[in-house]
Amino acid sequence: MIELLIQPWPWYISGPLIAIIMILLLYFGGSFGVSSNLRSICSIAGAGKKTPFFNYNWKDEIWNLIFILGAVIGGFISSIFFKNPNPININIKTINDLKALGISFDGNIIPHEIFNWEFLFSLQGFLILILGGFFVGFGSRWAGGCTSGHAINGLSNLQIPSLIAVIGFFIGGLIVTYFIYPLIF
Amino acid sequence: MKYFKFLITGVFFGIVMTKSEAISWYRIQEMFRFDSFHMYGIIGSALITGILFIQIIKFFNLKDISGKKIEVKEKSFSISRYLFGGILFGFGWALSGACPGPMFTLIGNGYSVILIVIISAVFGTYVYGATKKWLPH
Numbered sequence: 001m002i003e004l005l006i007q008p009w010p011w012y013i014s015g016p017l018i019a020i021i022m023i024l025l026l027y028f029g030g031s032f033g034v035s036s037n038l039r040s041i042c043s044i045a046g047a048g049k050k051t052p053f054f055n056y057n058w059k060d061e062i063w064n065l066i067f068i069l070g071a072v073i074g075g076f077i078s079s080i081f082f083k084n085p086n087p088i089n090i091n092i093k094t095i096n097d098l099k100a101l102g103i104s105f106d107g108n109i110i111p112h113e114i115f116n117w118e119f120l121f122s123l124q125g126f127l128i129l130i131l132g133g134f135f136v137g138f139g140s141r142w143a144g145g146c147t148s149g150h151a152i153n154g155l156s157n158l159q160i161p162s163l164i165a166v167i168g169f170f171i172g173g174l175i176v177t178y179f180i181y182p183l184i185f
Numbered sequence: 186m187k188y189f190k191f192l193i194t195g196v197f198f199g200i201v202m203t204k205s206e207a208i209s210w211y212r213i214q215e216m217f218r219f220d221s222f223h224m225y226g227i228i229g230s231a232l233i234t235g236i237l238f239i240q241i242i243k244f245f246n247l248k249d250i251s252g253k254k255i256e257v258k259e260k261s262f263s264i265s266r267y268l269f270g271g272i273l274f275g276f277g278w279a280l281s282g283a284c285p286g287p288m289f290t291l292i293g294n295g296y297s298v299i300l301i302v303i304i305s306a307v308f309g310t311y312v313y314g315a316t317k318k319w320l321p322h
Contacts (some may be wrong), residue, residue, distance in 0.1 A: 070195015
């Protein structure tokens with residue numbers, strides 16, 4: 001049993017489990033959409049006083065904040081008890097492409113040379129960690145949702161707006177991957 | 186107690202995000218380079234299962250825990266809002282290698298610097314709210 005938990009889970013297990021999470025949230029009276037929490041955090045911090053967009057009853061969204069608190073705990077539990085001892089199995093083509101950019105593959109789930117506090121204070125660190133985060137927040141709210149809200153929840157309900165948003169996600173992602181990464185690395 | 190079920194569902198979500206490696210910056214790079222089916226498989230199989238579940242819910246008019254009819258909120262139609270917002274989100278997704286769910290999960294995995302990514306995302310959300318009236322919707 002523990003063996004099954006320690007190895008990485010294949011896509012055909014993970015995907016349906018994500019759908020089950022979406023259905024559980026609907027059944028509990030919520031809905032799957034993580035980026036809404038970023039708006040709640042702004043509202044809790046008092047942004048509603050100046051900006052009407054944040055002037056709403058965030059208390060109705062506490063369940064969602066509890067949900068992402070759970071996600072933090074889930075990440076912690078996995079990293080302590082179900083940690084995969086082997087290097088992550090990334091296609092050698094991606095590894096070589098990244099190497100050509102000067103980003104080495106260290107086998108961790110995310111590259112430690114990028115995701116550390118020292119790197120944050122470099123230009124590349126600023127672009128990846130700060131600008132990257134900024135775009136995720138700005139873009140998800142403009143588009144009215146992120147991967148969970150649009151690509152999973154919205155598309156499961158066959159909503160055209162979600163399809164447009166997901167196409168946008170990929171246009172943006174491909175531009176950065178093929179044109180911006182070679183410029184910044 | 187009202188919130189406990191959401192906490193448990195969230196814990197389950199964090200475990201699935203970690204074990205599926207959807208939180209991996211490398212996996213997102215691999216996806217945008219079309220070098221692996223993995224991420225497409227996760228999103229695609231979640232979608233097929235999700236569509237099936239939602240159709241069942243609609244067909245049988247299923248109710249939620251408090252007895253209300255389950256309805257997925259429809260989004261109002263627009264092209265510019267979803268396309269431009271989506272493209273900006275895609276910039277961020279490819280740069281940071283994480284969308285909001287994985288960001289929180291990565292914190293639990295011990296990557297404290299992701300806090301800065303989350304704070305930046307909160308700031309991005311704030312700037313959207315403050316500039317919203319000038320943006321096409």
